[in-house]
Structure formats: structure tokens, C-alpha cells
Amino acid sequence: MRNLHVHVTVKSTLLLLTACICQSLYAEDDSAVQDLPTIKVEATHTGTSYAKTPASIFRVDAPKQQENIGVNLTEVVKGIPSLQLNNRENYAQDLQLSMRGFGARSTFGVRGIRLYVDGIPATMPDGQGQTSNIDLKSLDHLEVLTGPFSSLYGNSSGGAILATTKEGQGRDSVTMGYAGGSDQRSNSSIVLQGGAHAENEPSYVISSSYFNTDGYRDHSAADKVLNNAKLTWNLSDGSKINWVTNYVKINADDPMGLTRALWEQNPKQAVSNADTYNTRKEIEQTQTGVTWTKPLDDHNELYAMTYIGNRHVTQYQSIPKSTQANVNQAGGVIDFDRNYYGADFRWTGKDLLPNTRISAGVALDAMDEDRKGYENYDAAGNYGVKGNLRRNEDNTLWNIDPYLQASWQFLPTWRLDTGVRYSNVHYKSDDHYLSNGDDSGKTEYAKTLPSATLSWQILPELLAYASYAKGFETPTFTEMAYRPDGAAGFNFDLKPSSSDNYEVGLKSENPWGYFTLAAFQINTKNDIVSYATVNGRATYQNVDQTQRKGIEFSWNKNLWRDLKAQASYSYLDATFDADFTSSSGTVKKGNSIPGIAKNQAFARLAWQPETGAFAGVEAHYMDKIYVNDANSDAAPSYTVAAIDVGYKWKMQDWAINTYARVDNLFDRNYIGSVIVNDGNGRYFEPAEGRNWSAGLSITKQF
Secondary structure (H helix, E strand, O other): OHHHHHHHHHHHHHHHHHHHHHHHHOOOHHHOOOOOOOOEOOOOOOOOEOOOOOOEEEEEEOOOOOOOOOOOHHHOOOOOOOEEEEOOOOOOOOOEEEEOOEOOOOOOOEEOOEEEEOOEEOEOOOOEEOOOOOOHHHEEEEEEEEOHHHHHHOOOOOEEEEEEEOOOOOOOEEEEEEEEEHHHEEEEEEEEEEOOOOOOOOEEEEEEEEEEEOOOOOOOOEEEEEEEEEEEEEOOOOOEEEEEEEEEEEEEEOOOOEOHHHHHHOOOOOOHHHHHOOOEEEEEEEEEEEEEEEEOOOOEEEEEEEEEEEEEEEEEOOOOOOHHHOOOOOOOEEEEEEEEEEEEEEEEEEOOOOOEEEEEEEEEEEEEEEEEEEOOEOOOOOEOOOOOEEEEEEEEEEEEEEEEEEEEEEEOOEEEEEEEEEEEEEEEEEEOOOOOOOOOEEEEEEEEEEEEEEEEEEEOOEEEEEEEEEEEEOOOHHHHOOOOOOOOOOOOOOOOEEEEEEEEEEEEEEOOEEEEEEEEEEEEEEEEEEEEEEOOEEEEEEEEEEEEEEEEEEEEEEEEOOEEEEEEEEEEEEEEOOOEEEOOEEEOOOOEOOOOOOEEEEEEEEEOOOOEEEEEEEEEEEOOEEOOOOOOOEEOOEEEEEEEEEEEEEEOOEEEEEEEEEEOOOOOOOEEEEOOOEOOOOOEEEOOOOEEEEEEEEEEEO
């Protein structure tokens, strides 16, 4: 019956996609104007438009009207092929994000994918990132880059997401908003903005919000403060400066995963250890950075970026007191304070040789971390408190990556894009907790990452391309923090992974819509995979070979006036390409890599005028997801639907936006994400049932 259900669900989803495409064929000629940005792509540095960029690159504009509560990236980024963005309903662990299977192993945060906000890294120098500091209230657009081109970003660039916040424009204004919904969700916000009033003065956008919730599951309450400020100078000499400052503070309970039996019994419950040890996480991060662009003349341009930040995390885990009796055990409380900083300098030359564009630069990143571990109990027998010190070390990392990128239009319809980056990462750990021995150590990784793309403009509205790139991903501090054998100290035996990425694709922008089609294959050596997750603590190992191959399709179309349609489908077959041994036992070649859905589909139809009534309906299908290397269990496939309605009203200096939304319209009981290779069998993190939100925002210009 389960196979029959999956077959029917996939068939229904594909019929919906076909219906959307067929509808576009009969659209009136005056509706052929595409709802796509005509500006150039920022992520690839090629100076081309989206339809003429030979890469899998997608732009997501922030909604013109508020149609969601405005907290999670899942509200904005939808329908990107092979982008798996799962909401854990657990604010202690952030969203689960993977692209073409990269990052699926992560039990928290984002791995293997580079994140940037206004050109400033939201990914730490070791390759670990988080989406929690992306301010949706001041967001302008995102670019999502998948495929070989992302290797130009160096280490841990299995894909890249680049968020750009708004720049102040026009008259000064203030926007005050409030949204609430199921599970006592509440989000209050204020946004101040204004354009420059005189030459060489800055425009500004200042945003602040406070979110809190009781959580869908037991022991999953959270609150979050997020502040973001952006000043922009467009100077008289043609240069541009952006100064961005961001602050986020999160306090969140952690309900942890459930076994299948517990999920089927009651998806809202938390395991007993969550209450016993009061599992939770406290995060505080402050970051600031500056970008500067300066055209020297018609052919030369300079770019510079520098940033600095601090991140402090305290996490209370459910590791039993008996387990911590081992002298090598690092305790049940993780406490680290991390400083990070970096810079990027780039020169771009245009037409120095006929029909060429060349960029050369160097990126520098560094971080130092004071990491401690404590027992999660005290002498009085209280649990979920900070007890005796069990780990104390200073960890440092730095890298200097030179890179070169060139584009050559060698024939009127043929173009060659090439690049190379030398990525090198240096780790060092100084152990100060010596009662169980000195576990200090250091290591370094380096790789040359070439890439090449050949594209052919077959017709003015049809582009074909083929590309190759070498990828490179080093283990993060968190992945090296614990050894699979239980010994103390860092896991310096963990190796970086390297991959060969191949892609062929087609793009077409015509009266029937904007289409993309891509096929890819990725062969990875020494892939970093989960070994086991026990009591919330994950360990990792290398697998000799893995393979990912798939097909991606997307379509966007303005059907008629303000009626817009979007559809996408992706097939991703990710498998182990060699036998190996894991915590699950012997894993055979051909087993699926856990955490990755083989099929995904998405469709949305929306009426989105500048003012007046707006509405949208969408559906999302996700295939089953295996939870361990042995493929002995899986989160079932599901299809969920959502609907939103609202009204935007403008008059003179005032604007009012109201909305209401229902997610999981048909109240499906499904798994939002999985914890790969959990040693206690608690793989499943249930998604929220039918839930609603509604909000109101008021803008006043001065």
C-alpha cells in the first residue's frame, strides 16, 4: 500500500506540473512578459543575465506582500530543484539544508554549502554555516547556485546561497508589523529605511524583530532576537560602499528525535531525557562587515570585502551521567566562544582582450575558538546544569585562497568560462585539559580546484552548456570534535573529501515561460559521512567513494496579468559506491546515502498585484528519506499543500498589508527531517500538523 501511495502521489504531482505547462501554451500573447529579473547574475561574476548564465542559478525575490510569518528561510526559498530545505521544528538545531545531497549529513546547522549575506560570509571559515542570521524583514532577494560553478567559492562549496538585503530608497519610512499563529508563535518587527538626502550621504535600512513560540512539540519553546542594519554610500566617484551589522540571539529547547514507535504514538512528544537534562541551546552572534566596489575606468574594477564576528554557543545535551564517568568523555555541556574574521580582494578586467572578462583575487579567512566541555550535572544531583570542567582547548583555523576566473566569447554564439582556485585550510588545537593526556594536534588540507564551462547560444532564446569542476570539502571543527572510538581529543584522522562534478543543461526564455533543465553526476572520494549520533553528539568518518546523479527541471511563467505560476521537479540518486563499515555494520555498495530524497516536486499558483487582494496556493512532494547507512528504515514520502490570502492597501503616505496563511492544509502527519545514523534509533523529527498564521504591517512615509 505504501508503494501504491507513493506512485499515486508522484503521478498526481507530475500531472499538476503538466497542467501548468499546458496552460502556459494557450496564454495570450500580451502575457509573455516574464516575471524574471533582467539584472545580471551576481553569484557567478560572469556579468551575464540569468537566461544566459551557463550554470544552475536561481533567483528568489522577497515577496512584495507579506504572506508568511517571516522567521525561517523555508518561507521564501521554495521550488529550487535538488535544494532540500527541511524545517526540523527545532530552533536549537536550525534548518536542515542540502544541495544535490551535499549537507544532508548535518545534524544541525549547514555543512558543505556556502552562505553569504550582502557579500559577507554567513558560513564560518571551517565550512559550517547557519541561516538564523538572515533577516527576512529586510531581504531583497536570494541567489541559489548549484552545480560545478559553485566550486569557485572554494572549500565546502557544494552549492551557494547569496542573500541580499534591501538598500534604503526614497523618503524616510517606518514599518511596524506583527504576526502570530499556531503554537503561540509571535513575531513583532520594526523596519526603518530611507534614501540618501545629499550626495555622498548614506541610505539606510535598520530592522529589528522579536520572535517567540511554545513550539509544536513538547520541550521545543524558543525565542529569537534579530537585528540588522545596512548603510549604503553611492559616492560621486562611482564607487559604492555597503556597511552591514547583524546581531542574533536565540534561546531554544531541544526536543531531540523520536523513534518510529514514539512518532506514530504521538508526534508532539519529546523523549524523557529532554526533560531530565533540560536539553537546550543558547546562541549569541554579532557580525559586521564592509564591501567596497570601485570602477577605475570602463575596463577595470576593484572589489574589497572585510568582516569580523563573534559567536558564543552553550548547549546542554542528554548524555547520561554514567557515560561521563569515562575519563575521556568531554561532558554533557558544550560551551564555546568563537571569533572569526576575513577579507576578499578582487580585480576585474573587461575587454582587455577582445570579448574577455578576467577576475583575479585572494580570499583570507581565520577563526579562533575557546572550546570547553562540562558535566551536565552538579554535586547536589541536579541535572541540566553546568558542572565540573571536562574539556578545555583553543582551536584555530586559517586559509588563504588565491583564485582566477576568465570568460571568453570566442565566437558570436560560443562562450568559454574557466576558473581555478587554490583552497588550503590549516587547523590547530591546543589542549589545556591534561588530566587525560595532551590531545593537542594540527593538520592542513589543500586542493587546486579547476572549473570549465562551454556554452552555446543555439537560438536567442535557447542556451546549452556543459561544465566540469573539482570540488573540495574539509571537516568542520564540530565534525572533528569527537572521535568515533570514544578517545579524547580531535578526530584528526578525518580527511577532506574531493569531488568531480559534471553538468549539462538547457535554458530557454520564450513566450511559454522560463525553463531550465540540467543533468549532473558527482563522483566523490573520501566523502565525509555520519558515523553515529548518540545522545545528541555526532561523530563522522570518511567513505571511499560516493556517487550522486540526477535531473532537474524548473519553469516560471506570468500566465495573465498578475497571475504567476512556478513548478519544479528533481530526481537525485545518491549512493555509496564502495563497501564500508559504519555503526550500522557493513554497508554494501549501492545503498542510498541517508538524509536525501530521491524525488522532489513543487508547484505554486499565485495572484500577486502590487496592491489590492492577493492569494496563492502551493503543493510540495518529498520522496522517502532513508535514516541510516543500512537503509533499514526511512521517513515516508509525503505531499503537503498550503494556501495564503491577503490585501495590500496604499494611500498617500500610508501602506497596510494584511495576510492569513494555512500550512499543511490537509493535516498530514509526516517527518520534517531526520537525524542520520542516530545510535538510539531516534531518527525522526516530526513536522508540524495543520497550522496557521496571520499578520498585519503598517508603513508610514515621512
